Amino acid sequence: MTKKLWFQVGIGILIALLIIKYVIEIHWIFNPIVIIIKTIFVPVLLSGVLFYISEPLQRWLEKKGLPRWASISAIVLALAGLVTGLLFIIGNPIADQVNRLVENAPTIGDKIMDVKDFILENKDNLPPQVENFIDSVTNSIQDIVVVGSKSIVNFVSGTVSTIFTLILVPFFYIFMLKDHEKFAPNIYKLFTGERRTWVKKTLEDINEVLKNYVQGQVLVSLILAAMIFIGYLIIGLEYSLLLAIFAFFMNMIPFIGPWISLAPAILVAFIQDPVLVIWVCVITLVAQQLESNLITPNIMGKTLDIHPLTVITIVLAAGNIGGFVAIIIGIPTYAVLKVIVKNIYEERKKIKETATKTV
Numbered sequence: 345m346t347k348k349l350w351f352q353v354g355i356g357i358l359i360a361l362l363i364i365k366y367v368i369e370i371h372w373i374f375n376p377i378v379i380i381i382k383t384i385f386v387p388v389l390l391s392g393v394l395f396y397i398s399e400p401l402q403r404w405l406e407k408k409g410l411p412r413w414a415s416i417s418a419i420v421l422a423l424a425g426l427v428t429g430l431l432f433i434i435g436n437p438i439a440d441q442v443n444r445l446v447e448n449a450p451t452i453g454d455k456i457m458d459v460k461d462f463i464l465e466n467k468d469n470l471p472p473q474v475e476n477f478i479d480s481v482t483n484s485i486q487d488i489v490v491v492g493s494k495s496i497v498n499f500v501s502g503t504v505s506t507i508f509t510l511i512l513v514p515f516f517y518i519f520m521l522k523d524h525e526k527f528a529p530n531i532y533k534l535f536t537g538e539r540r541t542w543v544k545k546t547l548e549d550i551n552e553v554l555k556n557y558v559q560g561q562v563l564v565s566l567i568l569a570a571m572i573f574i575g576y577l578i579i580g581l582e583y584s585l586l587l588a589i590f591a592f593f594m595n596m597i598p599f600i601g602p603w604i605s606l607a608p609a610i611l612v613a614f615i616q617d618p619v620l621v622i623w624v625c626v627i628t629l630v631a632q633q634l635e636s637n638l639i640t641p642n643i644m645g646k647t648l649d650i651h652p653l654t655v656i657t658i659v660l661a662a663g664n665i666g667g668f669v670a671i672i673i674g675i676p677t678y679a680v681l682k683v684i685v686k687n688i689y690e691e692r693k694k695i696k697e698t699a700t701k702t703v
Contacts, residue, residue, distance in 0.1 A: 384516075387509050389673065391516035395524065396558035398423070402521060416521045434585060441583045546687045553679050565595035568602065568635050572609075575627035581609070582616050597671055600659050602632055650679065 398419050405415040528551070532543040573588035581587070591605035606628050613620035655675060662674030 384512065386669070387512035387516050389669075390509070390513050391520055392554075393558055393562070394423075394513070394517050395520040396555050397562055398521070399524075399555065400559070412522060416518060419521065420518070437585050438589075441586050444583070542687065542691050546684060549683045549687065550680050553683055554676055557676050557679060561596055561598070564635060564639055565592050567639055568592075568595050568631055571631045571634065572605075572627060575631065576609070576624075579620060579623045579627070581613055581620060581624065583612055587612065597659060598655050598675055600656065602628065602635075650675070650682075654678075 401422070402415045402419055405418055406412065410418065528544065528547040531547060532540050535543050569588045569592035572591050573584055576584035576587060587605070587609050590608065591602070594601040594605035597604070606624070609624045609628070610621055613624045658674045658678050659671055662670040
């Protein structure tokens with residue numbers, strides 16, 4: 345019985361649960377490690393995204409004969425030039441739209457409160473389900489106001505954390521460009537024989553999945569944000585650039601992200617001119633159809649091969665577990681685990697086939 349797969353898996357789960365239980369009970373021992381991981385996690389994540397975006401350029405430059413230090417220097421200079429150029433091109437429009445948004449914030453708030461008061465006055469005429477939803481939204485708004493009283497402290501601490509992150513990102517990024525080829529060998533050299541071959545293949549598959557996901561998702565998000573920006577400009581929607589930039593970052597979240605980016609656009613459209621709400625929905629629908637049926641299949645293909653229902657489940661679960669950052673890394677984490685499980689299954693299948701042939 346001890347050789348049965350279900351028995352070994354069960355024992356493994358029990359041992360894992362016991363380890364988690366005792367780690368929780370003596371968590372104070374691991375607090376320094378947790379603090380270190382939290383400190384470097386976001387810089388490493390951002391550096392990894394930048395690395396996978398620029399990795400094709402580095403590979404191309406080195407194929408042309410440039411040494412590693414020259415390719416890194418060229419990429420860093422190109423990235424700095426790109427950021428500087430973007431600041432020159434869109435810096436002033438962004439600043440103007442932010443200033444207008446700040447200036448119009450009281451007016452926007454008054455209009456939102458007027459709509460809320462109108463709905464609350466007439467909510468008795470609405471179905472019970474809609475009434476409960478309105479009460480829930482009202483309570484959420486009150487919670488936001490309470491949380492807003494602590495915004496100054498949060499803003500200061502968030503600013504310090506952001507500055508620290510921005511300082512660390514270039515260091516991690518440059519070291520990834522310099523030594524990324526040494527990471528996998530330093531791991532699989534710890535093994536021998538068939539196990540080394542399996543670890544090497546698994547690490548290569550993980551790297552390929554992460555690379556395809558990051559590069560594809562960034563490109564898809566950029567194209568989708570550009571389409572939304574052009575559409576908002578055509579209908580004359582205010583703060584179109586800010587809304588498009590917000591859409592770019594939200595589109596990093598598969599399936600759910602684009603609909604999150606729709607909410608502020610609808611709010612701005614409703615305040616500016618209620619008729620624009622229809623056009624915003626049409627633009628978003630057209631962009632989503634083009635993205636899901638034309639752009640994503642041609643750019644990403646079947647990189648992850650994950651069912652849409654699985655994606656939605658992962659995103660919702662990750663959001664409840666770890667917030668926004670967990671939502672961002674939920675899908676690639678699942679893809680990595682899927683690669684590992686798939687390789688384990690294939691290895692066990694190969695071992696069984698070999699044993700059957702031997703017998």
